[in-house]
Amino acid sequence: MTNEDLQNIITGLGTDLEFTTEGSEFLNVIVPKEQLHSLCSQLKSNPKLKFDYAFCITGIDWVPALGVIYHLNSTELKHEIVVKVMVDDRENPTLDSVHDIWQTADFHELEIFDFFGIKFNNHPKLRRLFLTPEWEGYPLRKDYVDEANMIIK
Amino acid sequence: MTDQEVQNKIKTEEYFINMGPQHPAAHGVLRLILTIDGEIIKNVEPDLGYIHRSIEKMCERDSYQQIVHLTDRMDYLSSHINNEAVCLAVEKGLEIEVSERVKVIRTIIDELTRIASHCLWWGVMGMDLGALTTYFYAFRDREMINDIFEETCGARLTMNYNVPGGLMFDIHPNFVKRTKDFIAHFKTKIPEYNLLLTDNVIFHKRTKGVGIITKEDAISFGVSGPVARASGFSSDVRKHHPYSAYDRVDFKEILFTEGDTFARYQVRMMELWESVSIIEQLIDNIPEGETKAATKAVIKLPKGEFYQRVETARGELGVYINSTGNKNPYRVKFRSPGFSNLSILNHISKDVLIADLVATMASFDFVIPDIDR
């Protein structure tokens, strides 16, 4: 399905959605964080969309907001889309977990929590995955400072 | 007395066992916390990070040519394919077209890397299940591939041969002849592998029906590579999103439907034949051309996001580069195949024996630096 058709269908699934294809080979949908879970479950269940394969879930630090980027693919209908969501609160960022929609999100959200500090509601067991439990700070944020371990050119 | 009453009167407890991080069957430093009742596993919780080297953070500080060298330490058994992923992403951003010669050589070396990785996997799988001789037979053949690489690329394991724009230098004059000799030798060895392990009754009993993954679970957990293809999920990136010279060679995508350990084993064994066939189609007609397209000394990608997928020996590796126009990327994310494959391990290991877990993990073919990055 082409990007225009996808845009037409998805516009009806939520409010305040922004669409863009600039700077990327996929159609990007920017969704407000309250509607993330409902949009994602509709993206999976809608028979014209059927995005059942989340092949990349990335955390990113757009100063000053934090964000998560979901790359989705439909194995049957063979189209792809990118969903972006932003969180403005850097002290206590929270998002809804989508692990009940795509179970691969279980581990990816653990990684995002470990490196960016974004907490996910309804996650079965949110814990640090790579770093030790006593680690302070979130390394992949742009304002992370660690004189001992970081070598800056 | 009913079974439940007997169970309540005899007090049994579940206990925790650490498998790893140093363990003869963990393929790298992986710590699994198993909750066991007798010999039956109730829960598997992986504890990662023992070889986490913050490659993604380092990528934000380095230039684009330097990031290529970080990637072959991730999945070191498919190092050439990892390098190619980043180079293709950068070339996509710069919109440069590499010559046909580069594409064909990249594909041939990719397939040789895949054969080498599957050889090592086969040796280690036999060893994990107790057939200790397979390791030596597999390494004998892998040594021949390593020698070819050493002559052409200069290194045996982490071959920094790809650069954005093409290859670092041209192939050695002996490359074509040695590869053809190797292919002729290897075609007599795959039947030997099948004779030793694939046709063995004890092996069948250890692997058939063990660790079954259904197709829906495979898609939902983001599993890719031979693990997904054994469950019927057609996910070969070389077919769906072809890159380099894969659109002009003829090869089959191997699919099975059972989804058990034996199916995953057979997918990889048959992929050996397919790789041999791809090399045979390409090795005789390597087209002439330039080895490296001209790029500036300081590469700056335009503002935007670039995603490139490749098929490593383990599955789909995705490279996501987010650039703001500087000479360093803003964010690089490596979607590693092992990470998603590991997430399904707990789901399929409920109520199995420890020996089954070992067989399942051997068939998944984990390389832990790929998971930990």
Next chain:
Amino acid sequence: MNFLQMNIPLNITKTISDWIFSIMPETAANYTIMVVIAVAYLALFAVAGLYLVLLERKVAAWFQLRIGPNRVGPWGLLQTMADALKLVSKELTSTIKIDKFLYNLAPYFVIVAALMAMAVFPFSKQFQAFDINIGVFFLIAISSIGVIGILLAGWSSNNKFALIGAMRSGLQTISYELSVGLSILTMVLLTGTLQLSEIIEVQRTGGWLIFQGHVPSVIAFMIFMIAGTAETNRAPFDLVEAESELGAGFHTEYSGMKFAYFFLAEFINMFIIASIGVVLFFGGWLSPFGITENITWFPEVIWFIIKVVGLIFLMMWFRWTFPRLRVDQLLTLEWKYLLPLNLMNLMLMAIVIWLNWTI
């Protein structure tokens, strides 16, 4: 002069015992003879154990397309001497929480069981330390004692992995003893006697037992080899020491000399199973077609060793070729397949003997 018909009565044991009796009073002489025999067997235990380890390494290397130890001594013959010296000089480490008495006692169970079993074997017509009339029954009984050593080792190590390994080993050995016992019993039906020297006498006059009993004998031999490999915890039944699963199994916490005891005891057990197989199926120290029959002890010992090494090579071949069985598959194999097959074979042998169909 026909060499093969010379009657060379080199009656070593008789000459030595006569000499000892002549120089000491009777009770002291008896004790001295017992000590001499014990020392000889201990030496045999050590030497056989060491050289079997070397044989294993060379056979493994041969299967794996490499050479094996060849630096220490010609063809690596002194390799295990070097290993033994190394093991003897190692520090005996142990953890604090072990049960000290049982921990130290466990290796001795396996060694004592192995030595007692070795005592009844006829290496030649004269070299048999203990020729009792319930020889075969004694062998089966003694081989059950070794299990206690393994269970004690696993329990007293205070280590979860060791305990799992010991439990697995215990149930494996107990299950497969049944098959070993029944296949031995099948052959005893042919001989009519439990005494080992009598069994060999039957084979001298009638031909080797595996040929005398044709079909049921061959089936009994195959079951015996499978069950014997499982008794001694060797691959493909070596999940006890499955290195790729649980560290080192029940002897994880042992080091130095005590580890050497377990290690050697495994090889001696292999020797014992092979010896039982040779005595019951292949004629013990008899030469094929009686070619060196009248030359005493020296060729007889050589024949015995050749046959035993042949069976041991077969067991080593199994180890380096097959993957390992899972614990429930192992038990299924025994209780659902080998045991019914064994019982049917026993009946078949009884029918064959009753109808006088033996060769």
